[in-house]
Amino acid sequence: MADGSSFYITTPIFYVNDVPHIGHAYTEVAADVIARWHRQAGEDTWSLTGTDEHGQKILRTATANGVTPQEWADKLVADAWVPLLETVDVANDDFIRTTEPRHEQNVQKFLQKLYDDGHIYTGEYEGYYCVGCEEYKQESELVAGTGEYEGQLVCAIHSKPVELLHEKNYFFRTSAFAERLLALYEERPDFVQPESARNEVLGWVRSGLADLSISRSTFDWGVKVPWDETHVVYVWFDALLNYITAVGYGQDDEEFARRWPAQHIVGKDILRFHAVIWPAMLMAAGLEVPRGVFGHGWLLVGGEKMSKSKLTGIAPEQITDVFGSDAFRYYFLSAISFGQDGSFSWEDLAARYQAELANGFGNLASRVIAMVTRYCEGVVPSAGALTEADLEISAIERRATEDSWAAIERLAVHEAIAAAWELVDALNGYLTAEEPWSLAKDPAKRERLETVLAVAYHGLGTLAVLLSPVLPKATAKLWTALGAPGTVQGQRIDRAHEATLGERVSALEALFPRVEVAE
């Protein structure tokens, strides 16, 4: 079904000046689960993440800290962003930094091509400039002045009048691609997902596109515009190109052909850049547009979008230190309908950890391993004659396998987990109904006992495979305890119910130990 085909997935690249919070980690984890799932389905998978290191903000903070912008970026990448991936257990294939030669050189090639082909022109950017902030302001950032500045627009931060400045800039003819973009959205209704994001994008494009200013000459921390080195490429234009420079654009045609196009996973706040400007850039360069752009929702804390300024920003380690990376991954991807906004609360996290991971899955694994150990001396029994209940479990294993994979292909991560979880619930119910502990008391029921345990053991093996993209650590432990060959990540997830398991179980520590009430 999925053998060999190419699957390339990306996250946005992190702006290194930000502080990592669970929103960043959420995006990473979502893309990682999808990537792992495709990889385990036998696809030629590539997952990319990285960092965006150019721009005035970084130059400014680096200067303020007395180091070069490159040194500043190096430090943030090493201290904050690479560690974030470890914290939430992301298995990316590549990590691109926009300051790497493979990126900068090919951004220039791309830009030169667009320039040569007439998609870029020289224009004049006009905007309100605040001397205090040293940057241009949007009108929404300005307020009416009072007192001596009555009647003038002033900066909301400094309450001083802003100046209307003009600056020579290079512009990309985004507007020339409006019709082709609309045709794209029309032909491929799933190009922008979810539906709500698509509608929003349609609205923007229909209401008209303005050309994008893509260069700056007021600072120099960026990729130089090849035909005019007094300008550097505007940060967004630079950043978006990471998706192709990372897979060989401009220097390795074979690799590029193998990977591109990508499925982009982004937060809905940057949908405009990914679903409108980016495809337009690619069209201009004569390249294929992305496979799709998925805009996920916000994490809400106390009903509002999480943010540092409102002190609702939460560092991922705060969660993983207490519950572990598996729980982090499971919680955000199962509790939130992927694409929708989701509420985060410690109470909800703790409750789901306890009810679903500890009591549901963890305890199931524990009781099955314990009974095989206790009643069969650890030797995995083989099934005898099968009853209707046994066959029903087999059917659910198959259904969970098929449904979860189908959901992943639609990027419905939460549905995939829910489909797999039906097997958790079914197995717990099966054990209660079949009562192997009662069968064990009667030697005459030995065959039935072994059959029940064999069925439960097999179901647990299927679960280990199905949940491995979401719970890599716990399922690896479980796989070992099941005595199954190879690694759980090495098993075909699209055929999880057919996995080859083992012959002897070994002790299994609690997969999700009880956690003392946090906060």
Next chain:
RNA sequence: GGGGCGGUAGCUCAGCCGGUCAGAGCAGUGGACUCAUAAUCCAUCGGUCACGGGUUCAAGUCCCGUCCGCCCUACCA
């Protein structure tokens, strides 16, 4: 100002193109069971589907309006 999304049981949310749509999980309550991480299983309490109109044989489900919340509004990413 313009635009988007949302307001469904205590909590978090499903409900696609109108007709068993009034649901799930958690929490609560009652019971069963003991293999297991005081876990599991069964049953059960619980909602004027924000409000007001309208269309229709029939509306959380479509239309209009109101209120409330969040977000976007184009160069900080």
